[in-house]
Amino acid sequence: MQDYSQAPNYVPDLTGCEMHEGPKQGIGTSRRVFLSNGSHMDETVTQWQELQGFTIRLHKGDQGAPKPFSEASFVYRIEPEGQTTRLTMTMDYTMKGGVIARLMDKAFMNLIIRSTVARIAKNMKGYYETGIPTNKAFKTGSDKNT
Template sequence: MSDSLGCSVGVTLDMPLADAWALLADFSLAHHYVPGLTRTEIVSAASSGLGARRRVYTGDKFLEETIIDWREGQGFTLRLHQGEKPMPPFRRAEFDYRLSPEGADRTRATLALPFVMPLGVFGRLLGRNLILPVMKKQLVAVAAGMKHFYETGTPATDEDRKRLAGAVDVYPASN
């Protein structure tokens, strides 16, 4: 995305790549590790792969996520939107999941959130100073929750995310 800002994090999962991919490819599991989500609903005919669409709920409100890039066994990229409009306040927002092996029994999960702000230079300034810090904190919580859920099979709690936040590496923001 040109004019994009973004942040990314990484965490090591104590499981083989194939097992991590089996969980990641199940597009219905996000609410088990993403903070604040109460349920996930697949709303497309396809339940995974390019074009699959889901709604992730926080109470009665939802955000739509559509897979726009599918890398079998390695990850995918989601477009975050509400109907045909991008997730507010963004002109465009995506969420990228990448998996890579770290030996036979460990997998590196890298999560990235690139986005484009409206309002040109002013929007970029707001994005860099106000949105990026919030996004970094959210990505750390998602990665920590993912580590807990993938390794234990039980939904992550805020306490689990807090306990595992130190295992998450935060990479320099892109801008």
Template sequence: MQPETALQQAAVSAVIDIPLAEAWRKLEDFSSAHNYVPRLTATDIVSEQKRGEGAHRRVYTGKSYLEETVVEWLEGRGFTIRLHKGEKPMPPFREAYFIYALSEEGDGSTRADLALQFAMPWGRLGSWLGGRITGPMSKQLVQVAAGMKHFYETGTPATNADRKRLAGAVSTAPASD
């Protein structure tokens, strides 16, 4: 049996100027990703379960979609979703997960930590390539976090201009190799 490769990661965080309980109410609405993730045009929950472990959605960019299934649910604090298409992981990854984590920041604010964890195929070459793509992934995560900040604070869907304006409020974490 081949040992599992450690997951690589790109991560960011942003402070959202709303209380944790309010941020959680918005995050647990599993149907709202298209309001803050760049290029998403719709979100459709395809499982009977609307929240919690096992909830399954499709996120669309035009007519194409990616599937996301909750694999871990931490009530009031966040969740982890597996990114896939059918039973196969999101290409080009061998496995891929998106993590949303919320924590109290003080003064009625919430810290949102977002991470994309992944394992590449192709052994050492894949690990090396994975290390090279964490920078571009972090830039995409900055856009997601900035859009999330805008949507959570205002209740209106984020535009590219909103994400650009708020990108400076997002901090990046060192990439893990």
């Protein structure tokens, strides 16, 4: 999980990733991910606890979080559990708009985000256990022409 260039192998709808200048691990590590709809998003590590987890802030350059969020981050927590390791992933976010719009949107977004986080977790587990990409939108060098 320390190699941030691996995300397109397991995050649904990512088609690529470019690392930004700066640190390659820990706080300040930053990447730009490309989405299947042609857009992109930047992700920067804002918190890091060795062997315990990290937080990635989602943003579009200096413009802040991507729509419809005013703030968004993805939190990874890692805990030993017997002979295995438990990975807990959550997305923390604040919606744009007035109070009523935020309440209505948040209920709907919670359903979408829970589903998305579950897909990422399933794909990540499969990728790291087998080494085989689980994101169908990402074409690796060996299968770009298929």
